[in-house]
Amino acid sequence: GAGVSQTPSNKVTEKGKYVELRCDPISGHTALYWYRQSLGQGPEFLIYFQGTGAADDSGLPNDRFFAVRPEGSVSTLKIQRTERGDSAVYLCASSWTSGLNEQYFGPGTRLTVT
């Protein structure tokens, strides 16, 4: 079956612009996660959805970052007024039920803010 997919694979935007990153999880997975990975670092947790609701958004760095999952499947990570420091690979993962299980990662979206 299909794995986790993310679009776009690459996004270049100018400082101050708004971007949306999309994640399609594995069908049937109720848990969905967003991570951010900078060069030479491990992924850093941003937000976790259980169904349609954000169960834990403690990793979002500030109020410029927001994510939705309106129907409990596809999720969109939204970044307003982008800054150069937002440049990173944004990874999405999904899992059965909760984070106590293994997570399946998508290929990521490489965001570059110029």
Place this chain on the structure above:
Amino acid sequence: SQQGEEDPQALSIQEGENATMNCSYKTSINNLQWYRQNSGRGLVHLILIRSNEREKHSGRLRVTLDTSKKSSSLLITASRAADTASYFCATVPSGYSTLTFGKGTMLLVSP
């Protein structure tokens, strides 16, 4: 913030040799997981070990967990060039449902 620390940061070996990577963490955990990442993208889950388990095997992989020392090790036996990748340990801290990753170990296996 990152909970785990992998050691070494980089490891270079020849095909056929064994590779051992270590991970230390700071808080009590539900489970610890190891992931592999090629070319800076797409993490692949390798193995999950629960806090009440001490050792787990999967093919050429062997993982140990010592909760008293808050540490884990990943052993890859009979390594292959295709094992070249970054390896990350990630913990699910007690009371949470999300992964906290370390910085990873870069493994280079030369033919």
